[in-house]
Amino acid sequence: MNHAVILAGGGGTRLWPASRRSHPKQLLPLAANGETLLAATWRRIEGLFDRRWVVTAASQAEGVAQAIPELEIGRLLAEPEPRNTAAAVGLAAVYAIAGNRDSVLGVLPADHAIADEGAFRDVVARALRLAAEGHIVTIGIKPTHAETGFGWIEPGPAVAYGASSVARFVEKPDRAAAESYLTRGFLWNGGMFFFRADRILDEIRRQLPALAEGLDEIGRAHAGGGAAEVIARIYPRLPSISIDHGVMEGAAGMVTVPGDFGWSDVGSWAALADLRGADAAGNVTLGRAVLLDARDNLVSVDPGGLVALVGVSGLVVVRAGDAVLVLPRERAQEVRDIVKRLEAEGLDAYL
Amino acid sequence: MNHAVILAGGGGTRLWPASRRSHPKQLLPLAANGETLLAATWRRIEGLFDRRWVVTAASQAEGVAQAIPELEIGRLLAEPEPRNTAAAVGLAAVYAIAGNRDSVLGVLPADHAIADEGAFRDVVARALRLAAEGHIVTIGIKPTHAETGFGWIEPGPAVAYGASSVARFVEKPDRAAAESYLTRGFLWNGGMFFFRADRILDEIRRQLPALAEGLDEIGRAHAGGGAAEVIARIYPRLPSISIDHGVMEGAAGMVTVPGDFGWSDVGSWAALADLRGADAAGNVTLGRAVLLDARDNLVSVDPGGLVALVGVSGLVVVRAGDAVLVLPRERAQEVRDIVKRLEAEGLDAYL
Numbered sequence: 182m183n184h185a186v187i188l189a190g191g192g193g194t195r196l197w198p199a200s201r202r203s204h205p206k207q208l209l210p211l212a213a214n215g216e217t218l219l220a221a222t223w224r225r226i227e228g229l230f231d232r233r234w235v236v237t238a239a240s241q242a243e244g245v246a247q248a249i250p251e252l253e254i255g256r257l258l259a260e261p262e263p264r265n266t267a268a269a270v271g272l273a274a275v276y277a278i279a280g281n282r283d284s285v286l287g288v289l290p291a292d293h294a295i296a297d298e299g300a301f302r303d304v305v306a307r308a309l310r311l312a313a314e315g316h317i318v319t320i321g322i323k324p325t326h327a328e329t330g331f332g333w334i335e336p337g338p339a340v341a342y343g344a345s346s347v348a349r350f351v352e353k354p355d356r357a358a359a360e361s362y363l364t365r366g367f368l369w370n371g372g373m374f375f376f377r378a379d380r381i382l383d384e385i386r387r388q389l390p391a392l393a394e395g396l397d398e399i400g401r402a403h404a405g406g407g408a409a410e411v412i413a414r415i416y417p418r419l420p421s422i423s424i425d426h427g428v429m430e431g432a433a434g435m436v437t438v439p440g441d442f443g444w445s446d447v448g449s450w451a452a453l454a455d456l457r458g459a460d461a462a463g464n465v466t467l468g469r470a471v472l473l474d475a476r477d478n479l480v481s482v483d484p485g486g487l488v489a490l491v492g493v494s495g496l497v498v499v500r501a502g503d504a505v506l507v508l509p510r511e512r513a514q515e516v517r518d519i520v521k522r523l524e525a526e527g528l529d530a531y532l
Numbered sequence: 533m534n535h536a537v538i539l540a541g542g543g544g545t546r547l548w549p550a551s552r553r554s555h556p557k558q559l560l561p562l563a564a565n566g567e568t569l570l571a572a573t574w575r576r577i578e579g580l581f582d583r584r585w586v587v588t589a590a591s592q593a594e595g596v597a598q599a600i601p602e603l604e605i606g607r608l609l610a611e612p613e614p615r616n617t618a619a620a621v622g623l624a625a626v627y628a629i630a631g632n633r634d635s636v637l638g639v640l641p642a643d644h645a646i647a648d649e650g651a652f653r654d655v656v657a658r659a660l661r662l663a664a665e666g667h668i669v670t671i672g673i674k675p676t677h678a679e680t681g682f683g684w685i686e687p688g689p690a691v692a693y694g695a696s697s698v699a700r701f702v703e704k705p706d707r708a709a710a711e712s713y714l715t716r717g718f719l720w721n722g723g724m725f726f727f728r729a730d731r732i733l734d735e736i737r738r739q740l741p742a743l744a745e746g747l748d749e750i751g752r753a754h755a756g757g758g759a760a761e762v763i764a765r766i767y768p769r770l771p772s773i774s775i776d777h778g779v780m781e782g783a784a785g786m787v788t789v790p791g792d793f794g795w796s797d798v799g800s801w802a803a804l805a806d807l808r809g810a811d812a813a814g815n816v817t818l819g820r821a822v823l824l825d826a827r828d829n830l831v832s833v834d835p836g837g838l839v840a841l842v843g844v845s846g847l848v849v850v851r852a853g854d855a856v857l858v859l860p861r862e863r864a865q866e867v868r869d870i871v872k873r874l875e876a877e878g879l880d881a882y883l
Contacts, residue, residue, distance in 0.1 A: 198840075471873050473866065482856075487882050489549070489870045491859035493847070498858055505833075505851045507858060508842035515824070519840045522822050531838050 182281040183309055184378070185230040186273040189219050189237040189245055189291035190263050194520045194532055195448055198504035199481060202532050207292035208244045211447060211467075213456070217248045218447065219291040225298045229305050230287060234258060234276065236269040261416050267427040268419040270374075271385050271392055272412075275400045278378040285312045286381065288374040288424065294456055296443025304440040305375075307342040312375035316340070316436045317384070319347065319375075319429065321368025323441035327359035330448065330514075332370040332425065335362075340436045347435035350425070368439055371446070374424065384428050392427075395419045450497040450506075451513035454479035468500075479510060504531050533632040534660055535729070536581040537624040540570050540588040540596055540642035541614050545871045545883055546799055549855035550832060553883050558643035559595045562798060562818075564807070568599045569798065570642040576649045580656055581638060585609060585627065587620040612767050618778040619770040621725075622736050622743055623763075626751045629729040636663045637732065639725040639775065645807055647794025655791040656726075658693040663726035667691070667787045668735070670698065670726075670780065672719025674792035678710035681799060681865075683721040683776065686713075691787045698786035701776070719790055722797070725775065735779050743778075746770045801848040801857075802864035805830040819851075830861060855882050 192202045200206045212221035223233060235252060237245045239259040246252060258272055270288055277284040287309060295301045308318045321334045330353060337348035350370060354362060386393040395415045402411035420427075429435065447453055457465045464472055468482030476494040486500045497513055499506040508515060523531050543553045551557045563572035574584060586603060588596045590610040597603060609623055621639055628635040638660060646652045659669045672685045681704060688699035701721060705713060737744040746766045753762035771778075780786060798804055808816045815823055819833030827845040837851045848864055850857040859866060874882050 198838075469879075471870055471877070471879075473869055473873065486854050486856070487549075487879070488856045488858070489874075491866045491870060492863045493858055493860065496844070496858070498856070500851070500856045503837050505837070505839045505849070505856050506842075507839070507844055507847070507849055509844065512843045515842045518824055519822055519842060522824065523840075526822070528820075528822075528838070 182232065182277075182283065183230040183285050183287065184273070184277040185226050185233040186270060186277075186286050186288045187219070187222055187233065187235045187291045188266055188269055188288060188372075189235050189241065190260055190269055191290075191292055192238065192241075192263065193292075195516060196450060196453070197516050197520055198506055198531065199483070199499055199501040201502075203240060204244065205241065205292070206447060208241070208248055211453060212294060213296070218294065219245065219248045221295075222289055222291045222293070223249050223252070225295060225301060226287075226289065226305065229302060229309070232256065232277070232280075234273050235291070236260065236273055238263050261413050263421075264416060264419045265421040266372075266424040267385070267389060267392060267422045268395075268416065270381065270424045270428075271396045272399065272416075274378040274381050274385075275396050275403060278382065279400065279403055282379065284378040285309060286376055286378055287312070288372075290372050290446075292447060293371065294443075294445045294447050296456075298442070300442035301440065301444075304438050304442065307344065308373075308375040308438045311340070311342055311344055311436055311438065312377060315377065315380060316344075316434060317374065317376040317380060317429070317432050318344065319435060319437050320371055320373040320440045321345075321437035322371040322444045323439055324363055324367070324369050327356065327363045328369065329354060329356055329359050331446075333359075333362045333367045334370050334437050335365075335367050336437055336439070342438065344436045344438045347437050350430045368437060369444075370425065371440070371444055372425065374429065381428065384432050388431050389420060389422065389427050392420050392422075449513040449516070450479055450481070450499065451510050453481075454497070454510065477510070533583065533628075533635050534581040535624070535628040535635055535637050536577050536584040537621060537628075537637050537639045538570070538573055538584065538586045538642045539617055539620055539639060539723075540586050540592065541611055541620055542641075542643055543589065543592075543614065544643075546867055547801060547804070548867050548871055549857055549882065550834070550850055550852040552853075554591060555595060556592065556643070557798060559592070559599055562804060563645060564647070569645065570596065570599045572646075573640055573642045573644070574600050574603070576646060576652065577638075577640065577656065580653060580660070583607065583628070583631075585624050586642070587611065587624055589614050612764050614772075615767060615770045616772045616778075617723075617775040618736070618740060618743060618773045619746075619767065621732065621775045621779075622747045622770075623750065623767075625729040625732050625736075626747050626754060629733065630751065630754055633730065635729040636660060637727055637729055638663070639723075641723050641797075643798060644722065645794075645796045645798050647807075649793070651793035652791065652795075655789050655793065658695065659724075659726040659789045662691070662693055662695055662787055662789065663728060666728065666731065667695075667785060668725065668727040668731060668780070668783050669695065670786060670788050671722055671724040671791045672696075672788035673722040673795050674790055675714055675718070675720050678707065678714045679720065680705060680707055680710050682797075684710075684713045684718045685721050685788050686716075686718050687788055687790070693789065695787045695789045698788050701781045719788060720795075721776065722791070722795055723776065725780065732779065735783050739782050740771060740773065740778050743771050743773075800864040800867070801830055801832070801850065802861050804832075805848070805861065828861070
């Protein structure tokens, strides 16, 4: 039985002020057709999995339920507090395996954009076959440039279904290393993993025994009829580490299926602009804007709002709720400096 | 008896999006001490006049009353619809003269900023004396630069109290003419006039007979106990012309008192920026803003809002209600093009 595990617990502020701690990127209508990224993630795997789970923060459960009206309440796993992705994946594995010992899981971030859904579905289908055969599988995104903001994967010898073994995972590189990886055929780690539930729980037991112990207790409670109370007590004390660092980098027999399907992590306003069609003047506009003699700007405006630009170029201008952001497109990463400043000045209400 | 007539009927959008049709500049807290421009206009003439009237649009009467809590209801003259300043001044003259045949009026726009209130009060006191002696008096603002956006006054021979006769009024000049006026000692026409009520009504009768006829009818109704109904019927049909063009330019025996008191018509976001102290990086900030590596910007943010800038310079960035404006400071006049575009696109709700 195939289970999709959609990780929707992120609380990033890289798209601040549209994304807020309580209303993160996956709940924003940033998909090309106006869906939320979460709803698009849910929809595009329709039919590939027998069950679809969503793991999210308790504080975002309501937003998740609104974004996916058809999500059954029992498939919404709410973390009392975020403990990073290893715990989230482990929790989902415990729930999946309870229904079927042979469960295969596909872990999918909720906040990515994918342009070519057919190509994506083909890659997922192959990854599921490899996972059913016992591999731990990661999708290796075909890189388009020497990105320093992602982890990379060095592929090894070919396996089957177009997959290769993983020679190694490499951390976010510097510019020179990224250039070298690009020419040597390395792939981006897009955080999409596939494996049998028992296989991942064995790896967690081997590499993260404290997490395994907590998951065992949750599993026993779940088998006994209800784990809510145990989760509320135990989950906040689970080790907080990513599935990438905590499990994948140390796992044996990893394979990667290369994927080339117009992927983006929508990791900045500039990345979002790259996803959208620009008008003749190079402007990308989301929402209501009036642009006069303005070129190559990205403007994002929330419903009911209006942004007017005259004579500016290359800017990101965002109006969202009570806040406005203005910065040059090539400095879009510096939103994080704004976030840090707001934290430092006690203006968390705007985050 | 001296009457101040504060003209607060303007519905300008030069400070859009902070100023809106229903909430114009005079009702914005733009005075240096955080007062509205209207309240500052009211306060700074305290003691110079026996009575203070405010003429405004009916749609702004509530905002005016809020801005000046001490304004008696009988001194608030609400125009059923705006008919420009000649009608507004005529209406006030009719009301003033009903109380006292020898009334002297001082007409003051509600939406200007004045830095040196002592100097201003001295000029007003002299203007009132000249008006009581039968002159029609205009304050001639000592120019600071070759402004093409104002009308200018050419002073003639000296009269008394530091005043000169007015040789002529000149329309908004081109750049070369403005440069010439600056060197030749011309003054700016700041739209502040002083005269006996009977004198101005005579001039209106001579130059604008249709307006005089309407005012006569309003005067009779007012003497009869109540003019509200007559005003509602007649006022919308009065000729719509400014007091400058309709009366002053054709009036005999005009004099001007030169004034040098840090005057500004706050006619653009750039003008507002010039009024305020900038921080070490040249930024002028009204409201809550976070500025990183940002220079020489003007940021205006409404209460509760936040504007964050990174790495931009020389911009005007305004967040007000549902709208945001971004444009270079030196192009601040082009707000009017935004306003025109919003009108053309049927987006008047934002105006």
